[in-house]
Each structure stands twice: as structure tokens, then as C-alpha cells.
């Protein structure tokens with residue numbers, strides 16, 4: 575039995591193709607998951623265009639935003655059964671004895687390996703998943719939506735756990751990609767007034783931010799940030815994926831405000847960090863998510879308080895991965911979703 579998969583096979587640009595891979599063998603603490611849907615992430619695009627900044631175990635099946643049904647259980651798996659509807663966290667390999675893991679922050683274990691770069695991911699029909707990564711998906715939540723639990727968890731961690739927001743805070747989100755828009759949606763849930771900032775070519779994606787009740791700004795957000803008392807935004811969430819936007823964030827934030835950086839960009843900085851000192855700004859990085867965040871986000875998705883439908887630009891069979899990747903890469907859609915063939 576074989577399995578069509580979207581495989582990233584080398585470190586050179588464009589090294590992604592459909593390959594038939596054998597059915598994965600599961601270990602005693604794993605389950606075999608039949609994938610229902612898998613989201614395309616900015617990081618999948620970065621590995622495709624070879625401008626990523628993390629080590630990849632080539633060849634690897636892409637995809638870490640997924641959900642589906644359990645079809646087989648390892649001999650030592652308890653608490654799960656065949657047919658359970660689940661989504662999976664991304665930390666496929668961790669060292670359970672690492673001090674970060676032991677304190678519940680296994681997402682920050684430096685030896686962590688994730689699906690889609692460290693081990694085979696979910697852009698295929700069957701994927702091997704350690705049972706500790708699983709979360710139940712309620713029957714009323716479709717897999718097309720549930721597969722986007724992961725980016726929602728990235729946003730929840732950035733906005734709720736790593737930023738202290740108060741109702742009425744003015745929040746600027748830089749970057750109208752999936753993470754930017756979801757950060758904006760979560761900040762709205764926290765009672766903030768939110769503006770999402772993008773470029774001229776981002777008009778389509780900014781219109782989706784408006785569906786979450788956000789202000790959409792093309793270019794300079796200084797006016798909106800300073801509208802109240804002339805001092806700037808309470809918080810800037812940087813989800814733009816380039817180092818240079820930190821400069822903009824430092825300009826937009828008010829004295830004693832905060833900046834949370836969730837977008838990656840490997841480029842070196844070429845500007846002074848003095849405004850950080852002068853304005854007494856708290857600069858916070860935010861990376862991934864852990865178990866309690868997943869449980870909370872699934873509850874928000876199931877209750878409809880957090881709705882991912884507006885960001886889903888389409889669902890493609892994995893054999894049409896190229897079109898799905900291309901549309902997201904060009905910013906024609908915020909999020910592409912795939913389904914196995």
C-alpha cells in the first residue's frame with residue numbers, strides 16, 4: 575500500500591514534489607492518523623522557496639497543521655480509540671527529561687523536532703503521531719476548520735500568554751498573513767481595538783482582517799496608533815516575517831508599551847535599538863504553543879468565538895499542492911487547506 579505525499583526533498587529552491595511513500599510504521603506510543611485536512615503554513619512555503627532558517631531532515635513530508643481520525647493504536651497507547659476525531663500538536667519529537675519539557679514547556683525544548691521538517695508531516699493520507707500530541711475534536715467542529723488549530727495556538731500564545739492585554743488597549747498587528755490576522759482576532763477577543771497593517775498588494779488579505787472587526791491600514795499606521803493621546807499603541811504584535819519591521823514597531827508603540835514578535839525573518843538588523851531603552855519598551859518573542867493552549871483554542875473554535883472560516887481561501891487535493899502554495903505565496907489567499915488523495 576502506498577501513499578501520495580508532498581515531499582520536500584532538498585535544500586534548493588523549488589525542491590517539492592508528489593512522491594509515493596510507504597505507509598508509516600508506528601511505535602508503541604504512537605497512533606496512525608488518517609489525515610482529513612492539512613493547512614499550508616508559511617513555513618511550508620519557506621521550505622519550498624528555500625529561504626527558511628531551521629534545519630530540515632530531507633527528504634521530509636511537509637505539513638504540520640492537521641487533523642483526522644485515529645486508524646491504529648500502538649500497544650502502549652491508552653485513553654484513545656480507533657475512530658477518535660483528533661488534531662495533533664507539532665512537537666513530534668521531544669526529550670521528556672529536558673528541563674523545559676519537565677516544566678510543561680516542551681515546545682521550548684531545544685532538541686524538539688516538529689512535523690514537516692524534523693519528521694514526516696501530514697500532507698499525505700497516513701501519518702504517524704505520538705499519542706501525547708493528540709487532542710479531541712468535538713463533533714460539531716469540521717476538520718477543515720480544526721486543522722487550523724495550530725496557527726490559532728500560535729496566535730493565542732503570542733497575544734494571550736506572551737502579551738498582557740487589557741480591554742480597550744490599542745493594538746497594531748504588523749502583517750496580514752495567517753498569524754497576523756489570527757493574532758488580531760484573538761486580540762479582539764481580549765477586548766482590544768485592533769489595526770492590521772499591510773502593504774498595497776495586501777488589500778485582499780486586509781479586507782479579511784476587516785471581517786474580524788479590525789481596522790485595515792495600508793502603509794503607515796502612525797496616525798491610528800497616536801489617535802488617542804498622541805503617544806502610540808499600547809502594543810504592537812509583529813507578525814510580518816522580516817527583521818526590519820521591528821523598527822516600525824518601536825516607532826508605533828507608546829512609552830512603556832510592549833512589542834511581541836511572532837514573525838520570523840533571518841535577515842540581520844541594520845538599525846539602532848535605542849528607542850527600546852528610551853521608551854522603556856518590553857520586547858517579547860513568542861514561539862509555538864503547548865497543551866493547555868491547544869485545549870483552550872479548541873474550545874474557542876468549537877464554541878464559534880474564534881472563527882477561522884474567513885481566512886480559508888480554498889481546499890485543494892494534495893496533488894494540486896502547487897496551486898495551493900502559489901496562491902498563498904502570492905497573497906491571493908490567507909490560508910490554503912489541502913486534503914489527501
Ligand SMILES: [Zn+2]
Nearest residue numbers: 615639724725
Ligand atoms: Zn504553522
